[in-house]
Amino acid sequence: MTAPVATAELPFFPADLFEDDREHLLRIVHEVAADPAQKFILGPHTARLEAALREQLGAADVVACGSGTSGLTLVLAALGIGPGDEVVVPAFGCAPLASTVVALGAVPVFADVDPLTMVVDPDAMERRITSRTRALMPAHIFSVMADLPRIRPLAEQYRLRLVEDSAVAQGGVLDGVPAGLAGEAGVYSFVQVKTFGMAGEGGVVVTRDAEVGRTVRMLRNHGQDGRTRFLHHRIGWNSRFDEVLAAFQLHRLPGLAARLERRARIAERYAEAFADLAGHGVLAPPPGREGRCYYVYTLLAERRDALQAHLAEHGIGSHAYYPLPLPRQAAFARYTTAGDDWPAAQRAAERALSIPIYPHLTDPDVERIVDAVRRFASA
Template structure:
C-alpha cells in the first residue's frame, strides 16, 4: 500500500528528535515555550524570506486569527474568502464577529477568482483573504491591485504554500501578512502543531507578537496591553524545525519533480475525464497533487484496489458547511466551487516516494482514465 498520509515522515530524524527532547527537557533554563530556540527559528525564517517579521505561533489557524485581530477586523466587518478551502478561512473571520463573504474559484486553478472576489466587495468589506490551495498560488498581483484600489487590507493564507514563489516573491509576502502551517503533512511540517505569521510590516509584526502571548510585549511579564491569545510556540519544535530547515530545498525539489512527472503523464487525460493541475513551477508549492475527475469515486476505488491511497480535499464548499450557511445569502451559488468539490481527488505527493511508487501511481491513474468513456468537458473547464 502507498499511503496518502505517510506514517514515516520523520523516520530519518528520529534520533535527532529524541536528543532535542532530552536537551530541552534538561536545559537549566527550563524554558519550554518562546525561548531562544523559537527566536532563532524566527530569525532564520525571516532572513531566508526577506521578511521584516516572522512570529511563530501555535498553528496556521491561530496565525490567521492573530493577523485579523491585529488589523482590527471585528463585528460589522466583512472579509472576502474563497468558497472552497479549509474551514479556518471562514472560522477565523467568524470568531472575531465579522462575516466571511465567499468568492467563487477559478475552475481549473481552484484558487479564488479575483473577478468574483472584487464583485463581492461592499462598503462593509475590511479585507481580502485569498488562499493558496493544493499546489497553486492565488493570483496575488491581481489581489494586491484590488486591495490597493478599493482601500482594503490583504491577508495571504499561505498555510500550505511555504516554498512557493510568484514573480520572484515568496508565498506569504504578497499580502500585508501571510501565514504558514507546520502541521506534519505540510511542505515544512513538524512533529506536532505550529504555524507562523510572516510580514513585511514591522508594526504589524509587533502587534501579532504581542497578541500571541496574552497581549504582553515581552519586555515585562504580567502587563497586558491588549486582550490577546495563548498562541505560543514550543521550544522542542523550534529546535526540530531548525534541524530540518537546511533540507527543505531538496525536499521541495523532490516534490516538484514528482509533480512534473505526474503532469507529463496526465497531460492527455482531459478527454477521458481526468484533468491535471496547471503545469509549470511558477507560483507553485507542491503541497498535494489534486486531480479533477468526472468519476471521482470510481477513480478513488480503482486506486485503492491498486494499493494507492488518495484523499478528498474538500467534499463541500465552505458556504455549504453547516457552520457557515448562515453567512451565505439565500439562493447564492458558487458553481465552480460546487463543481470542483464533486470532482477533486488528491494523490500521494511527498519527498520520500520512490520512483517506482510514483510510476505505479501514475500508471494506475492513466489505466483508469483510459478505460473510461470519453468525457465531455464541463462548461468553462479547460482540459490540458
C-alpha cells in the first residue's frame, strides 16, 4: 500500500499554484463577463494566445482546444486515422495514449519502453509495425522527451503519420526542435499541474503543417469552419477554449521561461545529489537539459513503496504514476494477444516514484527532499 501524501508539508503539487495571480484572474472573470460582446469561448483572447504561442514556437499553427486529450483525438482524426487502422503507442503512460485511438475505431498497438528513461523504445516500436499500421504516437513522459531523432526516420521509412503526445513537455527542446513539432502535430496540456498549467481544463494542438491546423480548427467546433455558423463540413467535436482562461494564460506566458528555468535548476540539483544512488536501489533520470521536460522528476526505486512511506514520514509528498502498463489495464486488454510482454513497462509501473519539482520550492525545500531520499538509500 502506498503512503498517504495529503498532509505533506511539502506536497507533491502545491495548493497555491495560482495564488500570486488570484486578483488578476478575478479581474479577468469580471471583464469577460461584462464585455458587451458576451464572447465566452473562441474569442479574441483565445486568438491572441494561439498567435503568441505560434510565434514563440515557430509553428505553422497552434489551435486551442478543450484538453490535451481531446487535442490528440482531433489530431488523429485530422490525419485520417479511423476504423481498423493501427497506431503504435507506448506500453507505459497515460490512458489517452490508447483511449484516443480506440475512440476513433482504430487499434492501439503497445510497444515496450526504455528501462531507464521510460519513454518508448524505437526498436520496440519498429517491431510492432504491420501492414495495418498508419501512425506512430510516442509520448514524452515525466522529465524525458521521447527519442524522436530515431522515431521520425521510422515514420518516414514506413510512410507513417507521426503524432507526439507532448502534453507534459511544453518547454522541452530536442535537436533544436520544440516538443510537439518533430512530427506532424503534438499537443500541450494546460491542466493546472503541467509546466504551463492554468486554473482549469484546456490545451493546444501545435503543428508544423498548416493544413493539419486548419482541419483541427474545424474539428474542435463541430466541423464548422469559423466563417459561417451552423454549416458543418465534417463530423466534429465540442473542444473549444474558454476566453477567461485564454486571457489568464496570456497574463502568465511572460513568466513561463523563468518557471521552466527554476524547474531545470531543481532537476540539476537532484541529478547531482542522486548520481551515486544507483547501487543503493534508487536510479535518477539521465542528467542534462537536452531533450528534457521538467513536468515531474521521477526516480526508479527498487523499494518504491518504502521510499514513498519514508518521504511521507518526513512531510514530503510523492506520487506513483501508472500502477499498471496500458496493455495490462482492463480497458485495453482486448487489444493484446496471448504471449505479449512488456517487461520494461512492467518494471516502470512497479518502481517509478515522482518527487516534487515545481517552481515554488525554495532551495531549503529542495535540500530537504535531497536529504530524505539520500537517507533512505543509505539506510
